[in-house]
Amino acid sequence: MSALGGVVRSGVRRRRVQTVVIGLVVMIAVSAAVLGGSLMVVSNAPFDRAFTQQHGAHLTAQFDATRTTAAQLSASADAAGVSAAAGPFPTTAISPVSDRIRPQRSITVVGRADPGGPVDAVTLTGGRWVTGPGEIVLHTDGRLPKGLQPKVGDVLRLADLPGSPTLTVVGVARSVSETAGGWVLPAQIAALTVPGTPGAYQMLYRFAEADSSSQVDTGRATVAASVPAGALTGARSWLVTRTNSAGSTLLFIPFLIAFGVLGVLMAVLIIGNVIAGAVSTGTHRIGILKALGFTPNQVVRAYTVQALIPAVAGAVLGVLAGNVLVIPILAQTNEVYGTTDSGVAPSVNIVVLAGALALVAATGWASASRAGRLRTVDVLAVGRTPRPGRGQWAARLTARLPLPRPVTLGLAHPFARALRSATIVAAIAFGAAAATFAVGLSASLNQIQDTESHGDVVVQPGGAAMSGPPPGGGPPGGGPRIAPGRPPSVPDPVAVAKAITAQAGTRGWTGIAETETTTGGLTTALDTLAFTGDNSSHGYEIISGRWFTGPGEIVVAKPFLTATHAQVGDTIAVTSHGAQITVRIVGEVFNIQSRGMQILTAAATLAAAEPDLRAQTYDIVLAPGTDPDAYVKTLNTALASAGATARIAEDETQEAVIIINALATLLTLMLVAVAALGVLNMVVLETRERVHDLGVHKALGMTPRQTITMVIASVVVTGLIGGAIGTPIGVLMQRVILGEMGRITGFDLPASVTDVYHPAELALFGLCGVLIAVLGALLPAGWAARTRTATALRTE
Structure with a gap:
């Protein structure tokens, strides 16, 4: 041993x-x-x-209280396949405002006497459960910034209810099923419901399968x-x-x-x-x-x-x-x-x-x-040199090429050991595929990021230029909502629109009012963007259907359709500030904001529910060749009397995109390095096996530079073949992985996200195989050039 x-x-x-x-x-x-x-x-x-x-x-199910009774819902627990059920719980939607974190999102409140039960046992993370009127337990999932997390002792004011009642937060809890935004005693639901709004019940089910x-x-x-x-x-x-x-x-x-x-x-x-x-x-x-x-x-x-x-x-x-x-x-x-x-x-x-x-x-x-x-x-009895006759046809063929003799000798080498050359080709193909895939994936993710930008310039309320997001949460692509409420004054929309349209360099503009609506079956409010102007669809990619053209029409993303079991062409009911509005889904759009749970519609759609709904931010698209800095400076002068400010839109890159790009780059460089090392190993073997032939060439007058040229030329053919094979594999990988990412997140991806390669780029990716091969051959080429003629001739 x-x-x-x-x-x-x-x-x-x-x-x-x-x-x-x-x-x-x-x-x-x-x-x-x-x-x-x-x-x-x-x-x-x-x-x-x-x-x-x-x-x-x-399954979290929402029922119309005017079409069923509590007894009938309790009986549904005995339906085939149901292993456990909880409820019925009365529900309503409220729009609370807090002095510490305003405006609060509209949330679904469920009447529940205790946090336990056979289904959805709510876990208290702070405080206690409700014991009387005027108390509420809020749900938290950790996604909001720490400064906006609900705290025990917060007071919520319900300004849209008669008498503006208040609710004191006595507890904070988590429901893994996200069945509610908050919980109160069942008897309090009636007092929290806007007069005239139909009642609703919630049932929670567990199934055997x-x-x-x-x-x-x-x-x-x-x-x-x-x-x-x-x-x-x-x-x-x-x-x-x-x-x-x-x-x-x-x-x-x-x-x-x-x-x-x-x-x-x-x-x-x-x-x-x-x-x-x-x-x-x-x-x-x-x-x-x-x-x-x-x-x-x-x-x-x-x-x-x-x-x-x-x-x-x-x-x-x-x-x-x-x-x-x-x-x-x-x-x-x-x-x-x-x-x-x-x-x-x-x-x-x-x-x-x-x-x-x-x-x-x-x-x-x-x-x-x-x-x-x-x-x-x-x-x-035998040495290391390959048996005579291998690859002679290639040597005779390359000798006829109008190229220097060291180059033609190198081009013929791969054919002497076809199996070993095939291995080099495979290693190079893997490296080229990794590079092609990584660059394509990064381009696709950046394209997804670009879909969040809907303008070159943003106009927001306020009399002085601000570098951060506008109050009220910012434009549609502006990231998380962290602002402390509605601005004290609302700009005159007519004056703002007039100033924007009159400004030289304006190609199109859109006014965006951000509000919230609810719909049956979803326990949390939906971000809803109400548009005015002539350019509302800019930056949005339509997957199917069309963009809305008038009131009563909405466009949504695939996650919304999945969550509501709806499809393009269906009619659904949404509730905004206590008013129920019937809308028709006319298009599916690629929109990753709010995880795809966002409604896009014309401002006129919500006019009946909110007569004073006016655009709070404006996205402006500039004409080609317009200087953004000069445009903003001139527009701010025109907007001074309207109480609004213009600024250049800022690009915000999501942390997930940054990490994926960084990891893809790191792993690609590592794979390319390993592919080059694989080539290096193969060329070292080839050079050592042919050391005697190398000595003969040197004895006949081959210079060190010509030796390097011959060794590098020996990997050019394999590099070209490997690049040609690896590039389409990388493109295929990009398509497959993007499709899987879309499936996991619940989105359909538009062609602008998947089709990111250009012919010239693909040609460059193919040449990456030659680059990988040359990088791997440089060290053994230098070793071959330094080998003494006498030493090489004595080697068998």
């Missing part, structure tokens, strides 16, 4: 390039696998743990059939809540899996080729070992262990790197759930580590098995 250990140690020390290549490629594959696996576990685990502990509702959308839909249909027709006005599936709760963490999983697959394939390819090359170049050494008494099995074990030593080091570093990289990604999930998950999943680390080492061992054993089959006499 000691003699075998000496052979292993000697092999690791002598083959430094191969050792580094194996270690790096294993590290990258393990890093990507740990990242993807850890995110898959922790992105779902917090929700699943809380859902199980709180007996979360598989609810693992898929089809099973939840079946349960929903069964419940609807058990109550009077038309009583069920809306329902929300726990699967929708689960996806929303996981946040943007889920976005990372598909592209990390893609990089992980690339890394694993490169590991199998390069490790197998490294060991096969070691066997090929070490045939004479293998013969000596066998002559000294080593059995075939010992020889195979020696070469396999030589691969496992750097693989163990690379796997350990990969586990550490993967766990470090997952920490910033989980920051949002920890904030939402109030958890302290580090992202370290021991089970994932163990599985990935064991799997990687098993894969290396299996690959190494398969590649080294050739060493065990070699006959001692044969390997002692």
Whole structure:
């Protein structure tokens, strides 16, 4: 065993390039696998743990109190497939205002006597449960900034109710099913309902089978059939809540899996080729070992262990790197759930580590098995130079090309060992595919980010220029709402519109009034944007249908359609400030604001509910060639008397996009580096095998510069082929991963997001294969140029 250990140690020390290549490629594959696996576990685990502990509702259903009774709803708990139910709970929608955090979002309030029950056991995180009138427990999910989180002792004022009653926050709680924005005693719901508004009930159901959308839909249909027709006005599936709760963490999983697959394939390819090359170049050494008494099995074990030593080091570093990289990604999930998950999943680390080492061992054993089959006499009698005749047809063909002789010699080399050249091509193709995929993914994400910008200039209330978001929450693309309420004065919309249209350089403008509405089945209010002006659709990509053209029409995103079980062409009812409005969905738009739960409509649609609804911000699109700074300066002069201020729109990049781009860049550079190292390893093997031929060329007058040219030329063909193969693979990966991201988040992606490649860019990506090949060939080319002629001629 000691003699075998000496052979292993000697092999690791002598083959430094191969050792580094194996270690790096294993590290990258393990890093990507740990990242993807850890995110898959922790992105779902917090929700699943809380859902199980709180007996979360598989279906949150809203019923019209004028079409059914409490007794009939209680009887629906016995419907087929229902394993547990809670309710009926009376509900209403309120629009509270707080002195500390105003304006408060409109929320659905549920009348509930206690937080427990067979379904949706609400967890108090502070304070106590309601015990009398004038008290409320608010729901919090950790998504708001800390300064805006509800606190015990806050006083909410209901200005739209007779007498402007108040509610004191006595508790803060979390419902994993997000069944309500707040809870009061059931007897208090009537006093919190706007006069004339029909009553409503909420029922919470758990089903025996609810693992898929089809099973939840079946349960929903069964419940609807058990109550009077038309009583069920809306329902929300726990699967929708689960996806929303996981946040943007889920976005990372598909592209990390893609990089992980690339890394694993490169590991199998390069490790197998490294060991096969070691066997090929070490045939004479293998013969000596066998002559000294080593059995075939010992020889195979020696070469396999030589691969496992750097693989163990690379796997350990990969586990550490993967766990470090997952920490910033989980920051949002920890904030939402109030958890302290580090992202370290021991089970994932163990599985990935064991799997990687098993894969290396299996690959190494398969590649080294050739060493065990070699006959001692044969390997002692032959050298390392390839047998004559290999690739002579290519040499004769390239000799006819009008190129310098070192170039034609190099171009013919890959055909002498077709299988080894195919391996180089595969390594280069993986690198080119990773680069193409990463650049395309980044461009698509940036295009998604661009869809949040709907103007070049923003006009907002106020008499002085402001650099931050406008009061009231900012324009549609302006990020989270953190402002302390409605501005003290509202600009004259007629004067603002007149100033904008009269300004030279205005191509189009839109007025945006931000309000909130509710609809059946959804427990929280929906951000609703009411538009005026001549350019409301600017920046929005229509997926299906059309943009609204008049009052009573709305456009929404796919998550809204999914959550409400609606489709383009359907008519739904929304409630705004106590008034019920019937609207028709005329289009599906790509809109990621508010997680896609946003309604876009004409201001005239809400005029009946809010007669004083006026645009609070304005997005302006400038004509080509207009100087934004000069435009804003001139427009501010015109707006001075109107009580508004213009500023250049600011681009805000989401943290998730930044992290994905950074990770994609990092992983791509690592894969490209490993591909180049794979090329380096192959060229080193080729150069060492042809060292005698190299000596002959030098003896005939080949200069060091010509030697470098010949070695580099030997990888040009493989680089071109690898780039040509890898580029379309990268494009295909970008399409598949984007589609998976859209499926996970519930969005349909427009063509502007998926079709981001241009022909010239694809040609450059194809040439990336040549760049990777040349980078990998530079070091062995320099070694070949420095080799002395006499030394090369003495080598067999």
